[in-house]
Each structure stands twice: as C-alpha cells, then as structure tokens.
Amino acid sequence: MSSLRPLCLIVCTTALAACGNNATDPAGATPDAALEADAAPDPAARPALFAPDPAAPADDDPQPAEFEDLNPDPAVVEVDLTASETTQAFLPGAPTRVWAYNGRVPGPTLSARPGDRVIVHFHNRLPEATTIHWHGLRVPLDQDGVPVDGGVAPGADRDYDFVVPDAGTFWYHPHVRSDEQVERGLYGAIRVAEAAPVAEVELPERVLVLDDVLLEADGALADFDYTDDDAHLGAHAGHLGTVMLGREGNLLLVNGVANPALHLDRARPERWRVVNAANARYLNLSLPGYRVRRLASSGGLLPAPEAVPDSGLVLVPGERADLLVEATADTPDTVVLRALAYDRGHGTDSRPDVDLARVQATGVAPAAPLALPEPLRAFEPLESVASHPRVVLNETVAIPGGHEAHGATGDAPAEAAEAPAEPVFTINGEVFPEVTPMEAGVGRTVSWDIVNDSQMDHPFHLHGFFFAVPPNAAGRNARPGLHDTINIPRRDTVRIQFQPDDRPGDWMFHCHILEHAERGMIGVLRVAP
Ligand code: C2O
Numbered sequence: 001m002s003s004l005r006p007l008c009l010i011v012c013t014t015a016l017a018a019c020g021n022n023a024t025d026p027a028g029a030t031p032d033a034a035l036e037a038d039a040a041p042d043p044a045a046r047p048a049l050f051a052p053d054p055a056a057p058a059d060d061d062p063q064p065a066e067f068e069d070l071n072p073d074p075a076v077v078e079v080d081l082t083a084s085e086t087t088q089a090f091l092p093g094a095p096t097r098v099w100a101y102n103g104r105v106p107g108p109t110l111s112a113r114p115g116d117r118v119i120v121h122f123h124n125r126l127p128e129a130t131t132i133h134w135h136g137l138r139v140p141l142d143q144d145g146v147p148v149d150g151g152v153a154p155g156a157d158r159d160y161d162f163v164v165p166d167a168g169t170f171w172y173h174p175h176v177r178s179d180e181q182v183e184r185g186l187y188g189a190i191r192v193a194e195a196a197p198v199a200e201v202e203l204p205e206r207v208l209v210l211d212d213v214l215l216e217a218d219g220a221l222a223d224f225d226y227t228d229d230d231a232h233l234g235a236h237a238g239h240l241g242t243v244m245l246g247r248e249g250n251l252l253l254v255n256g257v258a259n260p261a262l263h264l265d266r267a268r269p270e271r272w273r274v275v276n277a278a279n280a281r282y283l284n285l286s287l288p289g290y291r292v293r294r295l296a297s298s299g300g301l302l303p304a305p306e307a308v309p310d311s312g313l314v315l316v317p318g319e320r321a322d323l324l325v326e327a328t329a330d331t332p333d334t335v336v337l338r339a340l341a342y343d344r345g346h347g348t349d350s351r352p353d354v355d356l357a358r359v360q361a362t363g364v365a366p367a368a369p370l371a372l373p374e375p376l377r378a379f380e381p382l383e384s385v386a387s388h389p390r391v392v393l394n395e396t397v398a399i400p401g402g403h404e405a406h407g408a409t410g411d412a413p414a415e416a417a418e419a420p421a422e423p424v425f426t427i428n429g430e431v432f433p434e435v436t437p438m439e440a441g442v443g444r445t446v447s448w449d450i451v452n453d454s455q456m457d458h459p460f461h462l463h464g465f466f467f468a469v470p471p472n473a474a475g476r477n478a479r480p481g482l483h484d485t486i487n488i489p490r491r492d493t494v495r496i497q498f499q500p501d502d503r504p505g506d507w508m509f510h511c512h513i514l515e516h517a518e519r520g521m522i523g524v525l526r527v528a529p
C-alpha cells in the first residue's frame with residue numbers, strides 16, 4: 001500500500017464539516033443538534049484559566065500506567081489496547097467525559113528496547129473510526145496509523161505489529177479527526193530505553209505527558225464548534241481565533257492531573273521524559289533552582305547535553321525532550337514547574353505564564369554535577385546536498401465573495417468582519433488531500449527548506465523518518481541531534497536533511513497544531529523504491 005488516496009474521504013469529510021456553520025459533532029448536524037448548540041454554555045463564561053488550589057488534595061507524583069506484557073518472550077511486547085469513552089475528574093468533583101486508552105488519560109506507557117517486536121491488539125470501542133499513529137517510531141507504512149480505508153471502524157479491532165528500531169521518547173495518538181480525538185484524551189507515551197545506560201548511576205525516570213484541555217466551568221469538555229467561540233481569545237477574538245491559533249485549553253495537565261506535586265530526592269538526579277500532547281499549546285518549560293540538561297530530542301539522544309536556562313525550553317505540540325533534572329545545594333524545597341509565555345505570533349505574547357506542577361525536594365544534593373559521557377551519542381557528518389526544494393507553509397483567510405488575503409495577519413480586513421470565514425492553512429499553496437507529493441528515493445539524501453511564510457509559528461512533523469537540522473542558507477536555525485517534530489518560526493526557514501531507509505511509499509508530513517492538520521495542512525513525501 002503506497003498511496004494515501006484512501007485518506008481523502010475522511011479528511012475531506014472532516015474539512016467540509018468544519019467549514020460549514022455546523023458543529024463538527026460526528027453525530028452530524030441535525031436540527032436537534034443545532035438547538036443544542038444554541039443552548040450550549042456561553043464560551044465567554046468559560047474560565048480563561050483554571051487555577052487549581054495547591055492546598056487541595058491532588059494525585060501526587062502521577063505516572064501513567066504501564067502496559068501488561070502478555071508475551072513471555074523478552075524480545076516481544078504484546079499488549080491489549082482499548083479506546084473507549086469514560087470519565088475522569090480533572091477538576092475536583094466535576095468529572096469530564098473523556099476518550100481514553102485503557103480507561104485513563106494518558107493511556108499506558110509502552111516500554112520497549114530497540115529491536116523488540118511490539119504487537120498491539122487494538123480495540124476501538126469509540127463511537128467513531130480511529131487509528132493509532134506511533135509518533136516517532138520508524139514503523140512500516142502500513143502500521144503508521146494513517147487512516148487507509150477509513151481506519152478502524154467503531155466496534156472493530158486491528159493488530160499493530162512492528163519492530164521498534166530506535167531508542168527515545170515517543171508517543172501514540174489517533175490520526176483520524178485528531179484535533180478532537182487527541183483533545184478528548186487519546187494519547188500515551190512510548191519509552192524505548194537505550195541499549196546501554198546513559199549515566200554511570202541509575203537515573204530514576206519519570207514520564208511527564210503534558211496537555212491542556214478546554215473545559216466549561218462544570219468540567220464538561222468545551223465543544224468543537226468554533227463559529228462563535230472566540231470571546232476568550234482577547235486580541236484575536238473573532239472568527240479567526242480557535243482555528244487560527246489552534247485549540248488551547250484552560251486547564252493544564254501533567255499525566256492527566258492538574259498541578260500535582262512531584263517529590264524529588266536531591267541526592268538522586270532524575271530523567272524526565274516529557275511529551276507535549278497538547279493540540280496547539282507551545283510549552284516553554286522552566287524549572288528555576290534546578291540544573292536541567294536536555295539529553296534527548298524527539299529523535300533520541302543528542303550529541304551532547306544542552307543546558308536548559310530558567311528562561312525555558314520550548315517544546316512544540318508533538319515534540320518531546322528527555323531532561324536530566326538535578327538539584328543543587330541551592331535548590332529550594334518547592335519550585336514551580338512552569339510553562340512561560342511564548343510568542344508564536346498573532347498576539348500570543350500577551351499570554352500569562354502557567355503552572356504545571358510543584359516540585360518538592362528533600363534530602364541533600366551531591367557536590368558535583370553528574371558526569372555524562374562525551375559525546376552522548378556519535379553522529380555521522382551530513383552529506384553535502386546541491387538542491388534544497390522548498391516546502392512553504394502559509395495561511396490564507398478566504399473571504400466570502402472570492403477575495404483572499406494571503407499571509408494574512410489575523411486581523412481580518414474590515415469588509416470581512418461580518419462574514420466569518422475560516423483561515424486556510426497550506427503547504428506549497430495546496431490543501432490536503434489535493435497535494436503534489438515531494439519526491440524522494442530510498443537511500444538518497446533529501447534536503448528541504450521548510451519556509452514559513454505565515455505570521456505564526458508552525459510545528460512541523462515528518463512521519464516515518466528522523467531528520468537532522470543543519471544551518472539554513474543564511475547560516476541560521478541549526479539544531480543538534482535528530483528530530484521528527486520541530487518548530488518553524490514565522491517568516492523564517494529551517495533546513496532539514498534525511499535519508500529515507502528502505503520503506504518506500506507515501507508518508508505524511510504536517511503541522512502538529514491539530515486544528516491546522518485536520519483542515520489540510522498536510523503534505524506527502526513520496527519515497528520511490
Ligand atoms: Cu503526531 Cu501525523 O502526528
């Protein structure tokens with residue numbers, strides 16, 4: 001199967017539903033649904049940000065469950081995974097109806113070692129079709145979770161079966177209507193340990209799957225109809241809001257818990273595997289008072305650890321970081337892990353910093369920082385490549401009446417103010433599935449210039465392959481290590497380079513702001529055998 005054509009139906013249907021005045025409710029837009037929409041809570045009454053009371057009892061040190069491995073062979077991880085509707089109390093006393101893997105948000109962590117075979121018996125008990133994308137795992141194309149033939153129908157089952165080639169921190173999530181399905185709670189972490197330990201001492205590990213959910217005051221998940229939903233967006237209120245910026249939540253979650261305490265022994269540095277599972281929120285993570293070093297990017301270990309300053313480390317939606325978190329003699333007893341404001345365009349610089357967790361330390365810190373091997377991981381030098389095809393990201397505001405404002409600023413032209421239209425997100429001027437594939441070949445080095453012509457940052461994700469980030473033509477924006485997801489700053493260019501291994505076919509790349517992807521900000525990498 002080397003074609004993405006079967007996807008069209010699903011994505012087109014979603015796009016059409018989203019472009020009309022109707023809710024994108026899978027039940028469809030019946031007159032009843034329309035009435036219900038009128039009676040829906042007023043978005044303006046929704047809290048801008050819930051601030052959980054630190055004194056209220058929270059589930060401390062939350063960790064996602066681990067899968068039960070059903071297979072006695074140590075080289076095979078065989079698990080059962082069910083997606084279904086359930087409830088979870090993100091706000092005390094106000095349960096939220098969620099969609100969850102194995103009954104809990106986040107779903108269980110999948111732990112494996114490079115070379116392990118993973119078999120997942122997946123059961124879809126949701127009211128609609130779904131799939132699972134193993135974000136960052138270099139799996140065969142037919143296991144990648146793009147919804148060929150409509151995906152896994154409600155009530156149906158399918159097995160995913162693949163070998164895990166690389167160490168790193170990855171995650172899994174649906175690839176059908178992902179803007180809704182991920183927001184409803186369908187995501188989990190994947191941890192693939194290095195063959196040899198990174199440090200001489202054993203590092204206690206924590207998985208931190210970070211998300212934000214948009215809730216009404218009563219705990220209900222805010223609906224997915226954004227037509228008159230933008231009052232809380234302040235400066236960019238109006239029809240551009242939620243779709244333009246992507247859906248940002250008003251409650252921050254760490255492993256499904258709001259503002260938990262994380263208890264840490266100063267004597268024992270920890271390795272945190274951090275996943276940004278939010279639809280659209282950029283997380284600029286800051287933990288002052290600790291020595292924080294980034295060990296791994298989305299493509300596994302870095303060549304050398306990178307110090308994370310108090311001013312923060314930006315993790316874009318879909319991206320991961322492995323952090324070495326060490327207390328020093330000066331580390332206070334309580335430090336708040338925050339996501340600091342980050343300007344990704346369209347007025348987002350005025351957002352407040354948000355609290356994620358309270359990190360509470362006891363014990364005595366070692367005198368010296370933990371020594372790490374040099375290099376942490378050896379990389380081959382990159383090949384020099386002559387041509388750099390452009391992949392241009394852009395946004396357009398379609399104005400009823402046929403005009404279009406290319407590279408719109410988000411401040412809709414005056415004549416459009418009373419005639420709302422959704423922004424359109426494009427790659428090379430095209431909207432998925434009507435796209436021209438980018439051609440490549442097995443074993444041949446590819447170098448692309450990802451050009452962001454729009455007025456906001458977009459997180460770029462390539463399925464199937466890791467890429468390096470050499471300097472662009474202007475000598476800027478290089479990043480060490482390998483990646484599958486990376487920020488493309490607005491009005492800027494990031495060069496990526498990779499060499500497809502022997503998995504020919506049509507692979508997706510897309511913006512990981514899920515509202516953008518589901519409205520067509522997806523391209524196709526066609527790898528010829
Ligand atoms: Cu995590 Cu195609 O995405």
Ligand code: CU
Pocket residue numbers: 425457458459511512513516517521
């Ligand atoms: Cu985007």
